[in-house]
Amino acid sequence: MKKQSLVSLAFTSLLAAAVLAGCGTGNQPGTGQPAGTPQSGQASGGTKVLNMATSADYKPYEFHDLSSGKDEIVGFDVDIANYIGKKLGYEVKVTDMNFDGLVPALQTNRADFVMAGMTPTPDREKNVDFSTIYYDAKNTIVTKKESSLTKPEQLAGKKIAVQLGSIQESAAKELATSTAPGLQITSLNKTGEIVEEVKTGRVDAAILEDTVAKGFVESNPGLQYTTIQSDEKNGSAIAFPKGSPHVEEFNKVIKEMQENGEMDKLIKKWFGQ
Known part of the structure; x- marks a missing residue:
């Protein structure tokens, strides 16, 4: 009976040691991340x-x-x-x-x-x-093909879509205070959402970078884009x-x-x- 108790005790001690060892290696020191998780500047393999x-x-x-x-x-x-x-x-x-x-x-x-x-x-x-x-790159005005909106001043009083936080959003805000008074700006996160707003007519136009506009127009034949002439570099x-x-x-x-x-x-x- 005494021998059986000692065996049980030894087994319990080994099990506890294993659990503690597992807890000790589960995180990188000071990171709270799983062991082997790459951090900025260093991958798990040394890269x-x-x-x-x-x-x-x-x-x-x-x-x-x-x-x-x-x-x-x-x-x-x-x-x-x-x-x-x-x-x-x-x-x-x-x-x-x-x-x-x-x-x-x-x-x-x-x-x-x-x-x-x-x-x-x-x-x-x-x-x-x-x-x-x-x-x-340059900024462009993206519209439906039947639209006559091809110049910044023609956007006065119109609704346009731009990407939130983009240089195009800044350009639109500048237009609203200069050449296109009354311009209404809708800022969205994704360019796909912006193009969809134009296609469905919820906005009259969008301002997008020329290379991006080109790709969307190629895949949406009902759209067109016109480059906004400017001396500023984007x-x-x-x-x-x-x-x-x-x-x-x-x-x-x-x-x-x-x-x-x-x-x-x-x-x-x-x-x-």
């Missing part, structure tokens, strides 16, 4: 990781591709990010979120950089750092948290891509230019 935040509804810059049978975020920005990452020895992991949440993601260190066809503006530059411009740049050490090294690779033809190759691939 350095950079987390890229984007708004994957901006074809051809970034969008969801289901053609392979699985959901992948692909596009011009993604190709550039992967090229830069490979050159610098990083694995790039892409996270999709609403456009207006991208800058806050950098400010709260939930992303190492943002690529989303984002234009450096004075307001944004107060909160984040930007790389050099890697692609220039180029795209990579956004980083303030003081990020990655800005300089990214700029070096961007310059290299512009000089060795790699950037032109990707522009032709995604924009047909």
Whole structure:
């Protein structure tokens, strides 16, 4: 009887030790994350990781591709990010979120950089750092084909849709106080929603970047777009948290891509230019 009690006690002690061991290795020290979970800057296999935040509804810059049978975020920005990452020895992991949440993601260190066809503006530059411009683009007015709205001043008193937090939203607000008084602005998160507003007639027009407008018009024959002539550049740049050490090294690779033809190759691939 005494022997049986000792065996039971030994078994109980071993079981408790196993449970404690399991609890001790279930989280990385100080992180509260499961063991082996990659953190920003380091993957489980030792590869350095950079987390890229984007708004994957901006074809051809970034969008969801289901053609392979699985959901992948692909596009011009993604190709550039992967090229830069490979050159610098990083694995790039892409996270999709609403456009207006991208800058806050950098400010709260939930992303190492943002690529989303984002234009450096004075307001944004107060909160984040930007790389050099890697692609220039123009704004357009997107309407139904039967519409005569082709110039900014014709938008006076009309309803238009723009993407929330975008440079196009800022441009629309500026038009409302200058050349298009009475302009009514609807700001939405996704470009697909914006185009749908135009198609259904809930708004008279939308303001979208030319390369994005081109893609939507090609897949929606009932739509048209007209480029808004402007001396201002609406180029795209990579956004980083303030003081990020990655800005300089990214700029070096961007310059290299512009000089060795790699950037032109990707522009032709995604924009047909």
